[in-house]
Every structure is written in C-alpha cells, then in structure tokens.
Amino acid sequence: MTDYILYEQAEGIATITLNRPDKLNAFCEPMHVNLREKLQEAAKSDAVRCVILTGAGRGFSAGQDLGERMMQGTDLGETLETFYSPIIHQIRNAPKPVICAVNGVAAGAAANIALACDFVIAVKSARFIEAFIKIGLMPDSGGTWFLPRLIGEARAKAMALLGEPISAEQAADWGLIWQAVEDEALDETVQVLAQQFANGPTIAYGLTKQAIQAAMSQSLEAQLELEGKLQRILGNTPDYAEGVDAFNNKRPPKFTGREK
Ligand code: T3D
Numbered sequence: 001m002t003d004y005i006l007y008e009q010a011e012g013i014a015t016i017t018l019n020r021p022d023k024l025n026a027f028c029e030p031m032h033v034n035l036r037e038k039l040q041e042a043a044k045s046d047a048v049r050c051v052i053l054t055g056a057g058r059g060f061s062a063g064q065d066l067g068e069r070m071m072q073g074t075d076l077g078e079t080l081e082t083f084y085s086p087i088i089h090q091i092r093n094a095p096k097p098v099i100c101a102v103n104g105v106a107a108g109a110a111a112n113i114a115l116a117c118d119f120v121i122a123v124k125s126a127r128f129i130e131a132f133i134k135i136g137l138m139p140d141s142g143g144t145w146f147l148p149r150l151i152g153e154a155r156a157k158a159m160a161l162l163g164e165p166i167s168a169e170q171a172a173d174w175g176l177i178w179q180a181v182e183d184e185a186l187d188e189t190v191q192v193l194a195q196q197f198a199n200g201p202t203i204a205y206g207l208t209k210q211a212i213q214a215a216m217s218q219s220l221e222a223q224l225e226l227e228g229k230l231q232r233i234l235g236n237t238p239d240y241a242e243g244v245d246a247f248n249n250k251r252p253p254k255f256t257g258r259e260k
Pocket of ligand 1: 022023024026061062063064065066067069076079080105107108109110129131132134135137140
C-alpha cells in the first residue's frame with residue numbers, strides 16, 4: 001500500500017505526516033485508513049507523550065480529494081461517519097497533547113482536523129479555508145462546532161458562508177489558532193513545545209484536556225464535580241509526588257508521565 005502517512009517516533013514525540021504532496025495532501029480512502037492506524041498507535045503507546053500532525057510539501061492538506069467525488073450519489077453522511085468523524089474523536093480523546101504544525105494551506109475538512117488539535121501553530125504563509133461552501137457543502141469534521149466556540153458566531157458564519165481564506169496571522173489574532181510563526185521558524189517552534197510536553201506530566205495534560213473539552217457543553221456544577229474526580233486521579237500519580245518534592249527541594253521536576 002502507498003505510504004500516504006509517514007510516522008516517526010523519537011524521544012517521546014510521534015510525528016505523523018500527511019504525505020500526498022502532489023495532491024496537496026488531499027484525503028483519499030487509504031490515507032484515512034493509514035492516519036487512523038497511526039493516530040491510534042500514537043495515542044496508545046506509553047512511549048509517546050506528545051503527537052505532532054503536519055503535512056508534506058507546500059500545504060497541510062486541501063481536505064477531501066475531490067477527484068474521488070466526480071460522480072453524484074456518494075453518501076457523504078456515510079463518508080463522514082466512516083472516515084472524518086473518527087479522526088476528530090481520536091484527536092480529541094488522545095490522552096496526550098496533539099500539536100498541529102500547519103505548514104501551508106489547510107482547506108475543508110483539513111482545516112477542521114487542524115482545529116481539533118490541542119495546539120495549532122501555523123506558518124505565516126498558511127491560509128485556513130472553510131472551502132466547503134464553494135462546492136455547495138457545509139463545514140464538517142467538527143467545523144460547525146469548533147468555529148463558533150473559538151471565534152464567535154459572526155466570524156464563524158463569515159468563514160463558513162463565504163469560504164474565503166483566512167491568513168494564519170488573522171487566525172492567531174482571532175484565537176482560532178495558538179500561534180503564527182515565520183515560515184522558517186515552524187519546525188523549531190513546534191519541536192520546543194513538543195519536547196516540553198514529552199518531558200511533562202502526561203496524565204495531567206490528558207485530564208486537563210478532557211476537562212476543558214467537557215466544559216464546552218456542561219454547567220459549572222458539573223464541571224466542578226468533574227474537576228474533583230480528575231484531580232483525585234492526579235493526586236495519586238507519581239508526577240504529582242515528584243512535582244511537589246521538586247518544588248520543596250528547589251530543583252526541577254523529572255516527570256515520567258506514568259501511572260505508577
Ligand atoms: O466528500 C466527503 O466525503 C465529504 C467530506 C468533505 C470534506 C472536505 O474537505 S470538502 C472540501 C474539499 N476541499 C476543497 O474544496 C479545496 C479544493 N482546493 C482548493 O481550493 C485549492 O487547491 C487550495 C485553495 C486548497 C490551494 O490552492 P493552490 O492554488 O495553492 O493549489 P492548486 O493549484 O489549486 O492545487 C495544487 C494541486 O492539488 C492541483 O493539482 P494539479 O493541477 O497540480 O495536478 C489541484 O488539483 C490539487 N488539489 C487541490 N485540492 C485538491 C486537489 N486535488 C484533489 N482534491 C482536492 N481537494
């Protein structure tokens with residue numbers, strides 16, 4: 001099978017690269033299957049404490065391969081259920097930080113896959129395009145959920161209904177993404193952050209992520225309850241003991257990310 005996804009693992013960091021650069025990394029079925037496998041591997045492996053998702057070549061991804069959609073009659077609801085929605089679930093449920101390194105244009109479903117990640121760092125030359133409307137579709141892969149939460153209804157509707165490109169700097173100003181960096185600074189910026197996560201308290205990252213995501217759709221009361229439940233778990237981790245001991249002894253902590 002063609003390697004539409006590259007996977008590298010080193011020093012606690014798994015790097016997953018969308019690898020179909022001649023098609024701007026547009027998603028075809030085998031690429032979906034490869035990506036799902038690799039996201040699962042990275043999420044499950046204790047040796048991986050941070051995941052980087054990026055694209056090969058000049059773009060992050062142009063979304064669905066429209067060459068696969070030449071004929072009418074494809075059940076798009078089914079392709080979302082089978083292919084796109086599971087990717088969003090995998091990223092959101094990964095018990096460790098997922099950084100999206102947006103190396104160029106991110107369009108359609110790919111823009112929303114990026115937004116599902118915990119940190120989005122993009123080169124200044126990148127553009128985010130909710131391109132769906134240009135082909136008579138609406139945002140999917142969580143776009144209608146992420147956009148209003150991240151940038152508010154007015155900007156969400158403008159991005160979705162106009163389908164115009166938003167620059168990385170504009171996206172960062174709006175809070176759609178974490179950071180826009182000079183093109184040549186992307187790798188180093190992402191590596192520094194990934195290394196910080198790979199040496200950090202992994203379980204605390206995972207539960208923090210879980211709690212913040214839960215907050216989007218529940219009451220303060222329910223959130224306080226969840227915080228209590230999750231903090232109880234963290235209070236029993238070796239990283240908590242290490243963090244407190246390191247603080248009291250005025251030394252840097254050495255986190256393992258392990259449960260025991
Ligand atoms: O179908 C379902 O299952 C439902 C789910 C849908 C999810 C979706 O993602 S729908 C949205 C699909 N994506 C788009 O509509 C974006 C289409 N692409 C573009 O608008 C532009 O390519 C970009 C704005 C992304 C980039 O523009 P530019 O000028 O930098 O590059 P380009 O010249 O347009 O593209 C470069 C090559 O990639 C080109 O091939 P060629 O001519 O060099 O052989 C182009 O055809 C190809 N390409 C770009 N996007 C796609 C694509 N090939 C297939 N599918 C694409 N989406």
